[in-house]
Amino acid sequence: MKTLLAIAIKAALEGGTEILKVYETNFNVEIKDDNSPLTQADKNANTIINSYLKTTGIPIISEENRQIDYLERKKWSQCWIVDPLDGTKEFIKRNGEFTVNIALIDNGDPILGVIYVPVSKELYFTSEDGKTSKKIIVFSEEISVEEIFEKAEIIKPSKITSGVKIVGSRSHLNEDTKKFISEIENNLSAEGGKNKVEIVSKGSSLKFCLVAEGLAHIYPRFAPTMEWDTAAGHAICKAVGVSVIDQITGKSMQYNKPNLLNNYFLVKA
Incomplete structure (x- = not known):
């Protein structure tokens, strides 16, 4: 290896x-x-x-x-x-x-x-x-x-302390992603508002790296991607204990599928 x-x-x-x-x-x-x-x-x-x-x-x-x-x-x-x-x-x-x-x-x-x-x-x-x-x-x-x-x-990934950092994309931020971010903000408000949401914008597979190295906590991807967009980032996250969950199956993303198009997914430390 x-x-x-x-x-x-x-x-x-x-x-x-x-x-x-x-x-x-x-x-x-x-x-x-x-x-x-x-x-x-x-x-x-x-x-x-x-x-x-x-x-x-x-x-x-x-x-x-x-x-x-x-x-x-x-x-x-x-x-x-x-x-x-x-x-x-x-x-x-x-x-x-x-x-x-x-x-x-x-x-x-x-x-x-x-x-x-x-x-x-x-x-x-x-x-x-x-x-x-x-x-x-x-x-x-x-x-x-x-x-x-x-x-x-x-x-290593980081724990949430003073705020929740969510990774967004410079090229993609659709309504599903905005809704997800809004739900987290509402949940934090209901808990007393101690933690606030910060959007960390980055392009390409660097979004995975941000979570893996502790510069962000969550990366929601509710837009189309292909397996080659995610496989390397998934491996790097997986090795540090960060999950990359397929939002249809509820399980870890899989590769070399019949269709190389990914489902929506969530990366979370």
């Missing part, structure tokens, strides 16, 4: 390097069939990440790969799930809040996760046993994976 994690980390870092090469140019934006944006950065990062992960012999589900029919995928006990550039809208806005997401799935459960933020150089990853998650700022491209393992610091 440590070898697989090391490969995923290398893939994420190299993917991030490819993304920044395009980020610094006057890039073009394409619109895919589902009306989502696509840039050369998505394509370049996908190519380099695939080149690393293919060496493991484990099949890959990536946003930018041709999607394989479930009749084939259901035979897989393990698979990688990749978003080579999560937050393409944030990339286009040039606000830095986009990530590289890589997760390893075992029989539907995320067991390893890596999230890299190319602009800020923040790297989040699970331990090889999936029992902790860590964070490091990768200041140098020359850093080895062994050094990353050695120097990364463990992250």
